[in-house]
Amino acid sequence: MIRESPQQLDPLGGVTARLLVYAACALVPVLAIVTTLASAREISNPVFSVLALIVIIIACAYYVRATSPFRAPFGLGSHAVVCLLALLAVALDALGQAGSNSLVRDDWAPIAIAALTVTLGSYRPPWEILACAVVTAIGVAAVVFAGSSSYVADVPPVLFAALAAMPVLAAGLAAAAISRSLVLDLRAWRRDGSTPDNVGAAGAGVVLESTVAHHRALAEQGALPFLHSIVDSSEITEEDAAHARELAHELRALMILDNQQSWVTRLVTGAGDPQRLSDGMDPDQRGCLRAIVTHLESNSGATAAALRLSFALELPGRIRRAGATVCCTLEFDLDSDRNSRVQLGPFIAIARAVFVDTTVEFTGTRGRIDLRFAASPAALRSARSLRSRFERDDPDRDSPLRHASVDS
Amino acid sequence: MTLVFPSGLAAQSTKVALSKGAFWFAGVFLGVAVFFIVAISIDRGTTLALPALFALGIIVAAGVLARIPAGRYPFTIALAAGLALAGNVLYLGLLFPLLRADAPADGLVVTLVKISIIMFGAVASRYTRATAATLVAFLIAEAPAFVIGNATGHGYAFDVASTGAFAIVFAVFALLDYSRSRSRASERVLVRASVEDREAIEQDASASSSAALVHDTILNELAVVAVSATGPISEVVRSRIQHSLSLVTGPADVGDSESGTLVTEFAGSILSDTLDEAARSGLTLSISGDFYALSTIAPEVAAALSLAVRQCLANVSIHAGVDRAELTVLTTATDVCVLVIDSGVGFDEAQVAPDRLGLRHSVQARIAQVGGTVHVWTSPGAGTSISLLVPRS
Numbered sequence: 001m002i003r004e005s006p007q008q009l010d011p012l013g014g015v016t017a018r019l020l021v022y023a024a025c026a027l028v029p030v031l032a033i034v035t036t037l038a039s040a041r042e043i044s045n046p047v048f049s050v051l052a053l054i055v056i057i058i059a060c061a062y063y064v065r066a067t068s069p070f071r072a073p074f075g076l077g078s079h080a081v082v083c084l085l086a087l088l089a090v091a092l093d094a095l096g097q098a099g100s101n102s103l104v105r106d107d108w109a110p111i112a113i114a115a116l117t118v119t120l121g122s123y124r125p126p127w128e129i130l131a132c133a134v135v136t137a138i139g140v141a142a143v144v145f146a147g148s149s150s151y152v153a154d155v156p157p158v159l160f161a162a163l164a165a166m167p168v169l170a171a172g173l174a175a176a177a178i179s180r181s182l183v184l185d186l187r188a189w190r191r192d193g194s195t196p197d198n199v200g201a202a203g204a205g206v207v208l209e210s211t212v213a214h215h216r217a218l219a220e221q222g223a224l225p226f227l228h229s230i231v232d233s234s235e236i237t238e239e240d241a242a243h244a245r246e247l248a249h250e251l252r253a254l255m256i257l258d259n260q261q262s263w264v265t266r267l268v269t270g271a272g273d274p275q276r277l278s279d280g281m282d283p284d285q286r287g288c289l290r291a292i293v294t295h296l297e298s299n300s301g302a303t304a305a306a307l308r309l310s311f312a313l314e315l316p317g318r319i320r321r322a323g324a325t326v327c328c329t330l331e332f333d334l335d336s337d338r339n340s341r342v343q344l345g346p347f348i349a350i351a352r353a354v355f356v357d358t359t360v361e362f363t364g365t366r367g368r369i370d371l372r373f374a375a376s377p378a379a380l381r382s383a384r385s386l387r388s389r390f391e392r393d394d395p396d397r398d399s400p401l402r403h404a405s406v407d408s
Numbered sequence: 409m410t411l412v413f414p415s416g417l418a419a420q421s422t423k424v425a426l427s428k429g430a431f432w433f434a435g436v437f438l439g440v441a442v443f444f445i446v447a448i449s450i451d452r453g454t455t456l457a458l459p460a461l462f463a464l465g466i467i468v469a470a471g472v473l474a475r476i477p478a479g480r481y482p483f484t485i486a487l488a489a490g491l492a493l494a495g496n497v498l499y500l501g502l503l504f505p506l507l508r509a510d511a512p513a514d515g516l517v518v519t520l521v522k523i524s525i526i527m528f529g530a531v532a533s534r535y536t537r538a539t540a541a542t543l544v545a546f547l548i549a550e551a552p553a554f555v556i557g558n559a560t561g562h563g564y565a566f567d568v569a570s571t572g573a574f575a576i577v578f579a580v581f582a583l584l585d586y587s588r589s590r591s592r593a594s595e596r597v598l599v600r601a602s603v604e605d606r607e608a609i610e611q612d613a614s615a616s617s618s619a620a621l622v623h624d625t626i627l628n629e630l631a632v633v634a635v636s637a638t639g640p641i642s643e644v645v646r647s648r649i650q651h652s653l654s655l656v657t658g659p660a661d662v663g664d665s666e667s668g669t670l671v672t673e674f675a676g677s678i679l680s681d682t683l684d685e686a687a688r689s690g691l692t693l694s695i696s697g698d699f700y701a702l703s704t705i706a707p708e709v710a711a712a713l714s715l716a717v718r719q720c721l722a723n724v725s726i727h728a729g730v731d732r733a734e735l736t737v738l739t740t741a742t743d744v745c746v747l748v749i750d751s752g753v754g755f756d757e758a759q760v761a762p763d764r765l766g767l768r769h770s771v772q773a774r775i776a777q778v779g780g781t782v783h784v785w786t787s788p789g790a791g792t793s794i795s796l797l798v799p800r801s
Contacts, residue, residue, distance in 0.1 A: 019587035170436035174429035291601035
């Protein structure tokens with residue numbers, strides 16, 4: 001059974017499909033309102049009919065909100081909420097026309113559910129879409145069958161039920177087929193090789209970072225010739241000893257400087273990661289962070305100077321491996337002339353797939369992204385030692401380590 | 409990056425997925441049409457409409473032709489279009505005369521089939537231009553209804569449902585192309601970032617490897633020269649410096665030397681040189697465990713392990729304040745673990761000064777580069793135990 005959703009395997013696909021969600025969620029309320037007005041003579045209880053319209057509008061609004069890249073991935077809970085709200089709208093619409101509904105064909109509810117269902121193909125696993133569609137279709141059929149006594153067409157009541165359930169079933173089957181096809185394609189692509197080399201990155205104009213091992217030059221040009229001269233000489237002089245001390249001092253200083261530099265400090269000038277917590281990021285997480293920074297510097301009006309990148313260890317209650325995370329915080333300025341938030345969406349969708357947790361905040365012209373990933377064992381050991389030393393030195397002070405609010 | 413599906417593949421993959429979805433959508437509609445015809449025939453006690461099922465079979469065949477791999481050939485698509493047209497003409501030709509005179513031309517059993525044909529057009533879209541295929545399918549669905557409806561006196565009624573279905577399918581393909589061009593604009597940045605990241609990590613690894621070697625050789629020898637008594641140079645010191653220089657200036661460059669000379673050197677002896685050196689420095693070692701297992705690790709791993717153990721023992725000599733240490737080799741099916749234990753002064757990991765590079769570079773980074781892990785158990789006054797876990801070949 002396929003348990004992954006296309007969106008989990010291809011977060012950008014979820015962003016692409018969202019335009020269809022927008023279109024469906026714009027179409028459905030219009031369809032519902034127009035159809036309700038056109039068949040107003042069949043309404044026996046306007047309150048229920050109005051409530052049905054309100055509920056379907058809420059369902060659409062919720063669906064649009066839940067498929068936002070800033071809330072990705074679209075989950076089972078959200079899927080269930082959309083289905084239940086749509087079913088509720090069907091029931092309310094049937095109540096609004098109870099005893100006076102003469103035609104199934106002019107009921108908007110089955111069409112509305114079908115329109116919403118067919119767009120789920122990019123967001124949920126196939127079996128789940130199909131199961132939800134079958135349940136919803138049964139619900140729709142039951143509601144229609146219960147009110148079939150008022151229909152004017154001279155056909156068996158079961159045909160009314162089949163007619164109402166048909167669009168929902170068709171849309172569910174179509175969405176499940178779409179989801180299955182996408183997941184199988186994505187799996188095959190990953191299995192066959194999904195590294196950048198295989199996706200045409202060769203022409204991406206990669207600029208290599210400059211070599212940063214400062215100590216190499218001194219070792220090769222200063223220390224090595226000196227040690228060769230010592231080996232070739234017959235004695236060690238005071239000057240030799242003094243020069244050796246000087247070279248050792250300089251070499252050690254440069255090695256410390258090199259050790260304090262990492263890919264993070266080269267990515268964002270002045271990035272704060274003294275504990276080298278960023279070493280715990282996996283390649284996808286590093287690539288995602290680097291892409292966000294590159295995007296912010298080039299598209300959102302943020303400059304390298306306006307970017308702030310820091311790392312903090314978050315400990316859930318007492319230190320232990322399970323649950324401890326590192327929070328990578330990226331703060332930046334936004335260009336008010338650009339739709340920066342929307343442009344950031346695809347990157348956040350990827351971030352929400354590769355990081356344990358991703359949150360985004362916009363305050364005025366300032367943005368903040370928190371990316372959380374599992375703390376490495378080395379980071380935890382360091383934190384354990386730091387915490388015990390801190391508590392030993394001054395147990396009444398708050399620890400400098402950040403604590404998660406929930407002790408998981 | 410494993411989560412960035414290239415846009416070229418995504419476009420084709422989406423077309424195929426929509427094609428499959430449209431096929432099943434049409435299947436359900438045709439199934440319901442069959443169900444309606446059979447149910448009404450049973451309800452009315454007549455078999456007049458049953459021949460229309462044959463016409464529906466022809467339309468299904470058209471959909472299957474568009475769906476199978478052979479649907480990529482223009483001839484197959486043309487044949488599918490011809491079958492759909494013939495099936496629709498036959499279906500409407502059989503059905504319309506059976507309808508009541510006042511029955512509308514957009515009745516349910518007509519609309520269901522028209523929508524199915526439009527969806528089969530979407531099925532064909534994976535090998536053709538989606539919008540063109542859908543438009544042709546719409547014409548195949550509507551034109552016979554117009555002609556036969558008028559010929560049989562039912563006239564032609566604008567079919568909201570089938571026209572709506574056509575508009576939706578048409579819009580889906582158009583919207584997807586537009587939306588993909590927007591959302592996938594980030595793809596280039598993400599792929600580039602992934603490549604840059606690999607380069608950066610390789611640079612860091614190279615710098616770390618270089619630092620470990622410089623620390624173990626050049627920096628150590630400079631310290632020896634700095635504290636040596638002035639006067640004639642001893643052969644021990646000269647030989648030691650020469651050995652270090654040979655490690656650094658061997659066949660490989662500074663950054664890669666661990667995979668050059670050292671591999672050959674340590675492949676045979678693994679820890680013997682390290683133990684000899686520790687003994688010369690005055691350290692008494694208690695050795696236990698399965699040393700034979702060391703011969704089962706890869707040469708480059710053995711080289712890294714040997715250098716890391718050497719640094720651990722050097723740390724015992726210099727910092728632990730004791731002249732004894734234990735060296736134990738443990739094995740599992742997949743790993744070899746070397747434990748270096750002393751009962752010296754220990755230390756606080758959080759208080760290790762930034763200039764104490766030995767443990768960081770020469771032990772932890774070096775072992776990590778060959779896929780191993782290092783664990784340190786220590787606290788002030790309680791000695792130090794370091795485990796170096798490396799994979800077996």
